[in-house]
Amino acid sequence: MKKLMSSISLIFCLLLLFYSVHMYYTLYRFNPTNVYQNIKYISSDQFKGRLPGTLENQEIATYINTELKKIGLKPYKGKEFQNFKIKYPKIIKGSPYLKVSGKDGSLIKDFVYSKDFKEDMVNFRTNHLTFNKSNVTAINKDYIKVSTTVGPFILFVPPNNNLSFRSSFINGAKYNMYIMVTKDALAGLKTLIANNNTVDCFIPYEVSETNINNVMGYLEGSDTSSPPIIASAHFDHIGTDLNGTIYNGALDNASGISFILEMSKYLTSLGKPNRSILFIGFNAEEFGCLGSTQFITKYKTDIAKSKVFNFDMIGSNNNIPLCIMGAKKDTAKTPFIKSISNTCKSENIFFNYLFEDASDHEGFRKQNIDAITFCDNDMTRIHTPKDTYDHISLTAIERCYDVASKAIVKCTFKDDFIILYYKKCFLISIIGILIFSLLYKRSNKNL
Template sequence: MKRLFNQFITCIFLIVFFLSLNTYRTIHTFNVSTVIDTIDYLSSDHFQGRLTGTLENKEVEEYIKLQFIENDLKPFLGEYEQTFKLTFPNRINNKDPYLNVTDKQGNIIRNFSYAKDYKEDMLNFKNNKFSFNNKNPLIKSSDKSIQVKQNSDYFLFYTPSDNALQFRSSFVCPDPLSMCIMVSQDTLSNIKKYLSEGYNINCFIPFTNKETTARNIMGYIEGNDKTSNPIIISAHFDHLGTDLANNIYRGALDNASGTAFMLEMIKHLKSLGTPEKSILFIGFNAEEFGCIGSTKFVGKYKNYIKDSKVFNFDMIGSDRGVPLCIMGGENDTFKTDLMRSASNTCTDEHVHFNYLFQDASDHKAFRENNINAITFCDNDTSKIHTPKDTLEFISPSAIERCYNVASKEIVKYAFDNNPIIIYYKQGLLISIAGIILIILACSKKKYH
């Protein structure tokens, strides 16, 4: 009886060994260095900040599509692309910005310097040129701002809290402001002074709102269960372009990092074999315009994804005093299913984390339609939406910690929590140790 038990245990160890070894040999290890290289590429000079509507943004669309095809992802419902229309801030070439002061005869009294004294915010460009004086019907003034009404347009001058002209807002075409200008505190004080003396303030910014088309990019790994809604992995690839001094808003953390993370996850998950549920990968466009791409996607495909689980990646690559953040919608709590599941995995992996409940990324449209969705992010806002969001501040250890959590969550839902996939390393070590102990025990018994 004891001999049969030993043979049974030996068989178990051998089965675990061969299954774990096969997984080890076939798996594509998630490569953080590759993620870093892709972030470097997407945030390079060539893509000029990936502003939706620009040629460079369209090149990124094509790059992601080619990555999907090269990794043998299937087109979602027969298509790799979802095309939609939107308005974007189009730069007017061969035109220079100005902010100046003129007298009643039109003589220039003062020229302010672009990027030193003033700079456009990205918010809106429904009207890009205006003049006003203290006789305008509406001039609201505070310590940090001046709001002007001209005809049906509202314009805002404001001083950023740090008095620097680096931050660039997302573009929000429906915003009631027609244009928004950042100015230094000295410039704001000077404008108020010139207004009180009866001078005219004149401003022109060579951007204009223009309609264009953009694309989300979609591809999936087909699962065994073709009736179930897919597990969704997503990231937005757009950013904020360049300013009029040609400073590039590279968006390395926001969100070349999430895009690069998603692309590397394709290789890793493909190597695990056929999932039980299909895994749909989506590169969202126009997140910086108010999550337009993800809203368009959910609006069109809601009936195909209503029972999906969505794992979105936005800003993965900073752990300098910042925990991994699990972001849910404004109406979620830490008890919401995916929030609770991800937090438990963080605890199991000894990953320091916190919660955030904001509609501040592409999970928003899913949650508004009662589709399970969370965003993984490193909530470091110290450099985002500025030219300082560059590769040099990306942390490989932050990427690794997100992978340690997110990969297990995805395997849990897409591969039915397959223990061989999740614990293949442990299985390999334990089975080897068990086989060695059995061999030693048999040898000892034979020797005696």
């Protein structure tokens, strides 16, 4: 009996060794350096900040599609791209100015662009503003609010008196145009306005309409009746200013899209999953999550019971925890969030929570679809020209992978033990073979 049990155990360990070695040699090994190189490329000056509506944004969409096809992913429901219309801020001819004239039309003050004032990207329903003190509706130490016959405007001092920060474009925003000014410039304007002078401001942007794309790659599972697991990230950013300063958007969010491109290589190397995986590059997140909204609207019935793993800002080199971001209505006890946090704990990952409608998980949660965003919540350089690839950490990238890959595999491969723990299986099989070989030999001697 002992000999039989030893034989069975030995065979089991040999099979375990075979499968674990097979996994070792066939699995694609996630490489954070590849993520870094992709971040460097996508956030390079060549693509001028990837503003939706620009040629450079479309070039990145095409690049992502090419990479997904190289990996072997297929179109989703026959489509590689999801096309949709947006309104976007388009640069037009002319130079920006903010100047003040006297009653006789003579120039009193000509403020300097990017030194004294600068556009904020929020809106450009109107790009030309002329007013005097009769148009001022509110004024304090931080702003001047103006109302003219064409609508409301605001001139304001940005946080830290820093003109380099650039907000997202929101076409339906309250004011026709948002103009950032320094504290000194605001103080000067107040005095000049009080003396019945006229302020004239022009910012050469206009709101234009165009078509842009989400990008989709599909790994079909054996159970096509189940909705897909979704891995997503947005790839757009906020473009350039009128001096040509590029907002490269390395952390936000060349990092997220580069992350899922690399992780998709690992997931496809595992073979055919039980549950399909859909990889999506969302566009126009910076315009109010428009790409994810369009996707949800079109495919709502197909994804009603999906689980969404979104990636936004992965790889900060500041020593901060990995953040599990849920929607405002979520808590740490929300089942999907709790399952991810348990994976973090099992992997000894330093993490925290954030509950905000601040990325592409928002639209899914509003439809009661399980969704979270993995994020390194480092706002120190976000939406400034300092968000560049040289601030990316390979360690932080790998940390996110350790959690996200295991969480996705658990959803797509039915908790396949060997896939999840093939390295441990290899060690267990070696130890088992040694032990049961010894027991088998002893049982032979005792016969």
